[in-house]
Amino acid sequence: MKLFRHGDLGHEKPGILAADGSLRDLSGHVADIGGDVLSDAGLAAVAKIDPMTLPLVAAGTRMGACVAGTGKFICIGLNYADHAAESGLAVPPEPVIFMKATSAICGPNDPIIIPRGSEKTDWEVELGVIIGTKCKYVTEADALAHVAGYCVSNDVSERAFQTERAGQWTKGKSCDNFGQIGPYLVTRDEVADPQALAMWLTVNGKEMQNGSTKxxxxxxxxxxxYLSQFMTLHPGDVISTGTPPGVGMGKKPPQYLRAGDVVELSIEGLGAQRQDVIADPA
Structure with missing residues (x-):
């Protein structure tokens, strides 16, 4: 299934993509795409609903973040060897973990907002993993059973805030609208191998990233x-798993986003995003 959320920010409703490509409203059956709905039993109940019997979502309706109730937005850094190389850093001996504030989460087509004082706002297409059932100390063999599904994630980053100022990476990763996720939560049964997905990103129509989760x-x-050894993962938690090469920081010379740019990105089978880049109106 491809599940989504639609409507104004803070008032999103659940939806499902029908076989004919139409967007259908699920709010008569579930409250939201989150919590118990993300469990195997919850998803099985949704799967029994015929999408063609559901109301159509009005054309032009905003798409929201594809999951509700995210308690943790966890990111994995330097998780592609070629991206580590373009960053001038060694492949880490263990996954590099950092947190992105949940207030950064927004819809897949919501704008990228360049924060005040930024000169190095960058893009990162990533595979997002959405937890479906609580897990702690899970084995690698059992880990995927706790995944509800996958999504496209843009781990937008401000490189000067991230790497040129004191402290950790979080402040360069957590600005408003630095976490576009969606358009769909694609349930894990539709993703035969999460390690075999093509992914790409363009800026103003020019290809910047072209890689694969392999x-x-x-x-x-x-x-x-690995994460479950250090923290309990809960339904709705999002893990953004790293980016392939081609980020602006790695260009020679570096290239960063400016107001007026357009970013588009996609992962095979998971849908596409499009973002206008704007200056912070605050």
Missing amino acids: TMVYGVAHVVA
Whole structure:
């Protein structure tokens, strides 16, 4: 299934993509795409509903973040060897973990907002993993059973905030609208192998990233199992698993986003995003 959320920010409703490509409203059956709905039993109940019997979502309706109730937005850094190389850093001996504030989460086509004082706002197409059932100390063999599904994630980053100022990476990763996720939560039964997905990103129509999840250093099952050794993962938690090469920081010379740019990105089978880049109106 391809599940989504639609409507104004803070008032999103659940939806499902029908076989004919139409967007259908699920709010008569479930409250939202989150919580118990993400469990195997919850998803099985949704799967029994015929989407063609559901109301159509009005054309032009905003698409929201594809999951509700995210308590943790966890990111994995330097998880593609070729991206680590373009960053001038060694492949880490264990996954690099950092947190992105949940207030950064927004819809897949919501704008990228360049924060005040930024000169190095960058893009990162990533595979997002959405946890479906609580897990702690899970083994790698059992890890994927706790995944509800997958999504496209843009781990937008401000490189000067991230690497040129004191402290950790979080402040360069957590600005408003630095976490586009969606358009769909694609349930894990529709993703035969999360380590075999093509992914790409363009800026103003020019290809910047073209990679595949097959080149991850640490795959999805390893990452979920690894994280669960340090923290309990809960339904709705999102893990953004790293980016392939081609980020602006790695260009020669570096290239960063400016107001007026347009970013488009996609992962095979998971849908596409499009973002206008704007200056912070605040």
